[in-house]
Amino acid sequence: MTVTVLVADDHTAIRDGLAMILDNAEGVRVVGQAADGAAAVRQARALRPDVTLMDVRMPGTDGITATRQLLAEGLSEVLVLTTFDLDEYVDGALQAGAAGFLLKSVEAPRLIDAVKRVAAGEGVLAPEVTRRLITAYAAGRGPTPVPHGLETLTEREREVLGCLGAGLSNAQIATRLYIGETTVKTHVSRVLTKLDLRSRVQAAIIAQENGLAAADLREPP
Structure with missing residues (x-):
């Protein structure tokens, strides 16, 4: 089974690089690219990718807003790409139900594996992101999920x-x-x-x- 991917990032060079890595991977096919969140939602509606690789900071409709829309409409799973610093976008994507978070510096094999795991219904967290999320929640800076139940x-x-x-x-x-x-x-x-x-x-x-x-x-x- 081939995993279909939509790449959303406002930087053309980064977007093209990610697409090239994924297109050269066995069992993965990039079906579209988007330069902002609004375009990502439109393309996801038309293409129905298995996974959308989503940048968080984009002009116009940002990644968190697009993530919320994609998941609300059941258009695709979302794998978020973030910088090293934790910010409100990552918190928001977590609340919206994004399936994973990776740093933009991720190496190709890790990226490919993450896309396949997310498509299979699993979750992926970069170790650096995990540590920052936990630290932020412990300090009261993030929307800690209440473990009722x-x-x-x-x-x-x-x-x-x-x-x-x-x-x-x-x-x-x-x-x-x-x-x-x-x-x-x-x-x-x-x-x-x-x-x-x-x-x-x-x-x-x-x-x-x-x-x-x-x-x-x-x-x-």
Whole structure:
């Protein structure tokens, strides 16, 4: 199965570079490019890409507004590209349900893997972004998701949440917990529903904030 991607970035050189990397990857095809958020939404409506690679700071309609629209209309998953500094756009994209965050300095193999994982329904967080998100939330600068419903999770669901906090993929969680990937997907869905979350990224943040991402889970097998 080929993953289709829409690249949205206001810098032509960056946009073309990302498109070239993805088009040269096996199993990935860039179906469109957009220079701002409004164009990204229009193209997503027409092209229905699996993943939109979204810059956050663009003139006119910014990336966070476009992300909110894409997800509200169910047009595609969104993988956000951000600078090293945490800002209100990243917070907003998290609340909107973006499936992942990467730095613009990401290396090609990591970018390709992230696009495929997001298309498969998984979440992706650059380690640097994770640390800054956690730091910001701890300092009260970010919209920390309230973990109501945490007490309703079963023991297995708490284990799955801990694995999400450690950044494990569905396949890695299945191996770690000795269960099937289909079962993992079911548990992830239940965790998101019980905690009233929109994405695995939000679940990962909650897991880390509440000490559920155990140290022995941080290194995948």
